[in-house]
Amino acid sequence: MIGLLLCLPAALILAAGFVWPVLLLGRISFNRTTDMGAMEEAWTLETYAKIVTDDFTWDLAWNTITLSAGAAAAAVALALPVTLLIRSAPPRWRGVLALMAVAPLLVSGTARVVGWMAILGDQGMINALLTGLGLTSQPLRLINNLTGVRIGLTESLMPYCCLVLIAGLSRLDSRLEEAAATLGATRSRTFFRVTLPLAAPALAAAFALAFVLGVSAFITPRLMGGGRVFVVATEIFDLALETVDWPAAAALAMLLLGTLVVAMVLRGVLAGREAPR
Amino acid sequence: MTHLRLERLTRRFPGTAAPAVDGISLDLPQGALLALLGPSGCGKTTTLRMIAGLEVPDEGRIQVAGRDVTSLPPHRRNMGVVFQSYALFPHLSAAGNVAFGLEMRGVARADRAKRVADALALVGLEGFAARKPRQLSGGQQQRVALARALAPQPDLLLLDEPLSALDAKLREEVRDEIRAVQQRLGTTTVFVTHDQTEALAMADLVAVMHQGRIEQLATPEEVFERPATRFVATFVGRAAILAAEVVSPGLLRAGEATLQAAETPPSGRAEIFIRPHHLRPLADGVEAANALPARVTRRTYTGDIITLECDSPAGRLLAEVPGGTQAALLRPGDALRLGVEPGDLRVFPA
Amino acid sequence: MRRTLLAAIATIGLGVPAYAQGGGQITLQAYAGIFRDNYTQTVIAPFTAARGTAVQYHDGGTSAAMLGTLRAQRADPQIDVVIMDVTTAAIACAEGLVEKIDASTLPVIGDVDQQGREAGGECGPAVTYDHLVMVYDSRAVTPAPTSLAAMWAPEHRGRVALSAPPNIQGLALTAILAHAESGNWRNIGAAMPKLRELAPAVQTFDPNPDGYTLILNNQVRFATGWNARAQLYSDQSQGRIGVTLPQEGTVFQINTINLVANSKNRAQALAFMAHALSPEAQAAFTERMFYGPTNSRAQVSAAALGRTALAPENRSRVIGLNWSEMVRLRDSWNQRWRREVIAASSR
Missing domain, CATH: 2.40.50.140 (Nucleic acid-binding proteins)
Structure with a gap:
């Protein structure tokens, strides 16, 4: 009872800050847009029908899923060694290293993108180095395209993966790795046969979080895609703030939200089945 | 014939004044069971970990069967270790756990299956091969840990407080089993415990440790009846x-x-x-x-x-x-x- | 209350416009940044000084964001006057978020030129004219280009920033190219081959934060822009940023000024609109920021007028694009850009 009462403030904030806006958004998605762009109050599924039957929507969905799945996988793969390093560091360094791993979260997405331009741009550090060494004559196209978004998204998801993995691997008993060593396993075999399988749930959780964040990512695709990368989030932005078609923006947002909710529930069910108790 | 020899083994942990292990020397004959007995913090577990290669000594040498293993990494020492928490691999079955060491040593698949079955039979767990550790009781987990350590036929069996997680009744039963198995196989064994009853009941030799040193190294009877130092007299019995x-x-x-x-x-x-x-x-x-x-x-x-x-x-x-x-x-x-x-x-x- | 009553009595009795009484305050929603700074100094400050009416400036972001605010406040408007892009204002007008208005309510509308009156439809008239320009890095591009064709030059490959539709700069550029190729701005088919040809040279179709910054950071050499800001940035960068009204022509971007429906300060809001559209305010803002005046009686110096599209030599280059027509074409233009231009720009 006390526990429920203590949850009340959070529940109220969630209701006011999340549930209510989502309900409003849902309402707007049933409105109609006239051919000159004005929004009319209505209860119609026209907008949904138009979105679902448009091939471009499915291209968007495919782009979004492949992009975020790839970036999430890369982020997890890169976060794992970082996390293992933190785990093997002396205890008094662990906190500092963990903080460094998640420090990018403290920098605004926009500022990070500006940094990426300086590094990845046609006249950026990497291309200056490559052309300076005579390795390439034409600059490598590392930004304002899908490559740029992949790099930027992977980097922006890594801190979240680190957070999840640090928490997940802290419960991994280091005696298990010692036991493997005493049984004759080299470091690499210990990693692949013991550490990695035991880290699998944490890796899956990190991937799921990164994937969801990647699907809803807007700033990175927008600022690093050079207008060449179309994902659901950038399309919602264009619909809401360029063409001012709110019903379409709302409907697409609701479809995205619905898909993510279904995906999370499915994952929960699958994970629950895998690990009883 | 000496099987395990420790020479002036010393380990200091950074930031601590006194060494955790302070110049320990001992000889253990082939097939004997040595109990390292002492209160917590006396250096007994650190000694065991140095023998296993999980801890690097600052000074001193470790010889097994005449071979200096001091600088060998744990995976090249051929020792079986039973950890206090058992450290069973939760993602592998009992058989998978027992097979792990055999696999790492490159034992052929067919041979492996037989040796896994033998090891599980040795500890009385024939029917439990497919169970995951979390589906086993504490005593069964302990036996799997023992079978896993013994299956690769180690030069030395090292047990770190193997009974401390068991309840009193089971502890006595498993204690006798470990002793019986050890004697049947003739595996030279080092056993860490803070429980004098365990040490006296199981060991051929007891090393009573205190503040990183061995106070007395003798048979259980000798330690009990003729304690060499005031500490031994108060700690044992x-x-x-x-x-x-x-x-x-x-x-x-x-x-x-x-x-x-x-x-x-x-x-x-x-x-x-x-x-x-x-x-x-x-x-x-x-x-x-x-x-x-x-x-x-x-x-x-x-x-x-x-x-x-x-x-x-x-x-x-x-x-x-x-x-x-x-x-x-x-x-x-x-x-x-x-x-x-x-x-x-x-x-x-x- | 008493003041309102007095104003009402005065109106009935003397037959003068309802906004004649001073004092009070209104809230204006318009663009942030340098628009706000310059508009405050040249238009708002004199208004407040003359009438004692305080003007709260609400940074509106983009026109679409401003429309969002109006929609959200429909039941209880906090904004009295809004300056926004004509296409978005048309939506606000159709949704009844802003009042229908004419010269009988706001006599100064009679002085607004015909295009400016028609642009706003039944709602508020045009308050500024801007037009699409090509901006370039004057250090890297010599001699100064006069034609959009400069962007197609091989030596500038990879150094062009365009804004793709649905952004209105992208729509404007497409219309200009269509007009140059076929004489009809609606004929996107005529623009497509040119755009497909340019596509591989484009660094970004979504310049961030904007094309001017990318030029100053040496990221690109060409971008499209709106004249008023381009002129200011050109001055600020000591001419590093060059501005060209291309010989292919240009199209207007029009901002209209509107009275928010159910404004709580309607009389003062109308007074402000009258001031904003007055020859004096129009001229002052043009002198400062090079937006073309919509009041045909505004007296602007030749120097300032020369930097707008209303200069006699520029007038003939303005293509008569109808934005309400453009809104209907937008979706299909957007599709063609994505399928034919951006897809052909693999980088």
């Missing part, structure tokens, strides 16, 4: 401790009583340790080298043994008497006489 003065070699004054002892320091202040079972109630008229009048102050009944706390001119004494005897009927306030052989008094300079 119970004893009445009497403040005394050496009157002359072999003769001590404790309180208002005079006692004869087989061995004493030449002179000066001393402490006398008397094990409860060495004090015997004397029937009327029976004389003894050391006979002390005493009065029961407290009686503790534990079934087959009754412990009597008594006041005597020499000081407070503890006596154990078998149930069913005349002395077992004594109650607080009753008087009696207690005798002890001069050879059973352990006297240390105070």
Whole structure:
């Protein structure tokens, strides 16, 4: 009872800050847009029908899923060694290293993108180095395209993966790795046969979080895609703030939200089945 | 023939003043079971971890069967280790756990299956091969850990407090099993424990450790009956401790009583340790080298043994008497006489 | 209350416009940044000084964001006057978020030129004219280009920033190219081959934060822009950023000024609109920021006028694009850009 009462403030904030806006958004998605762009109050599924039957929507969905799945996988793969390093560091360094791993979260997405331009741009550090060494004559196209978004998204998801993995691997008993060593396993075999399988749930959780964040990512695709990368989030932005078609923006947002909710529930069910108790 | 030799093994942890292990040397014969016995923080686990290669000694050497293994990583030492928490791989079945060491050593698949089955049979877990660790009881997990450590036929079996996670009843059963298996295989074994009963019951040799050093390395009987130091006398078993003065070699004054002892320091202040079972109630008229009048102050009944706390001119004494005897009927306030052989008094300079 | 009553009595009795009384305060929603700074100094400050009416400036972000604010406040408007892009204002007008208005309510509308009156439809008239320009890095591009064709030059490959539709700069550029190729701005088919040809040279179709910054950071050499800001940035960068009204022509971007429906300060809001559209305010803002004046009686110096599309030599280059027509074409233009231009720009 006390526990429920203590949850009340959070529940109220969630209701006011999340549930209510989502309900409003849902309402707007049933409105109609006239051919000159004005929004009319209505209860119609026209907008949904138009979105679902448009091939471009499915291209968007495919782009979004492949992009975020790839970036999430890369982020997890890169976060794992970082996390293992933190785990093997002396205890008094662990906190500092963990903080460094998640420090990018403290920098605004926009500022990070500006940094990426300086590094990845046609006249950026990497291309200056490559052309300076005579390795390439034409600059490598590392930004304002899908490559740029992949790099930027992977980097922006890594801190979240680190957070999840640090928490997940802290419960991994280091005696298990010692036991493997005493049984004759080299470091690499210990990693692949013991550490990695035991880290699998944490890796899956990190991937799921990164994937969801990647699907809803807007700033990175927008600022690093050079207008060449179309994902659901950038399309919602264009619909809401360029063409001012709110019903379409709302409907697409609701479809995205619905898909993510279904995906999370499915994952929960699958994970629950895998690990009883 | 010496199988395990430790030479001046030392380990200091950064930021601590005293070494955790301070120049330990010992020789262990082939097939023997050594118990490293001591309170927590005495360095026994660190010693075991250095033998396993999980901890690097700052000084000293470790030899196994004449081979120096000091600088070998753990995976090249061929030792079987049973951890306090068992450290079973939760993602592998019991059979998978036992097979792990065989696989790492490149044992062929067919051979492996047989050796896994043999190892599980050895610890009485034939039907449990497919179970995951979390589907096994504590005792079963312990047995899997033992089978896993033994399956690759290690040069040395190392056990770190293997019984501490088990309840009292099971602990005795598993203890006897470990001893039986160890003796059947003849595997030289080092066993870390803080429980003297375990050490005395299982070991061929007991090393009592204190503050990083070995206080006494001897057979269980020797350690119990003839503790080499004051620490061993207090840590292993119970004893009445009497403040005394050496009157002359072999003769001590404790309180208002005079006692004869087989061995004493030449002179000066001393402490006398008397094990409860060495004090015997004397029937009327029976004389003894050391006979002390005493009065029961407290009686503790534990079934087959009754412990009597008594006041005597020499000081407070503890006596154990078998149930069913005349002395077992004594109650607080009753008087009696207690005798002890001069050879059973352990006297240390105070 | 008493003041309102007095104003009402005065109106009935003397037949003067309802906004004649001073004092009070209104809230204006318009663009942030340098628009706000310059508009405050040249238009708002004189208004407040003359009438004692305070003007709260609400940074509106983009026109679409401003429309969002109006929609959200429909039941209880906090904004009295809004300056926004004509296409978005048309939506606000159709949704009844802003009042229908004419010269009988706001006599100064009679002085607004015909295009400016028609642009706003039944709602508020045009308050500024801007037009699409090509901006370039004057250090890297010499001699100064006069034609959009400069962007197609091979030596500038990879150094062009365009804004793709649905952004209105992208729509404007497409219309200009269509007009140059076929004489009809609606004929996107005529623009497509040119755009497909340019596509591989484009660094970004979504310049961030904007094309001017990318030029100053040496990221690109060409971008499209709106004249007023381009002129200011050109001055600020000591001419590093060059501005060209291309010989292919240009199209207007029009901002209209509107009275928010159910404004709580309607009289003062109308007074402000009258001031904003007055020849004096129009001229002052043009002198400062090079937006073309919509009041045909505004007296602007030749120097300032020369930097707008209203200069006699520029007038003939303005293509008569109808934005309400463009809104209907937008979706299909957007599709063609994505399928034919951006897809052909693999980088």
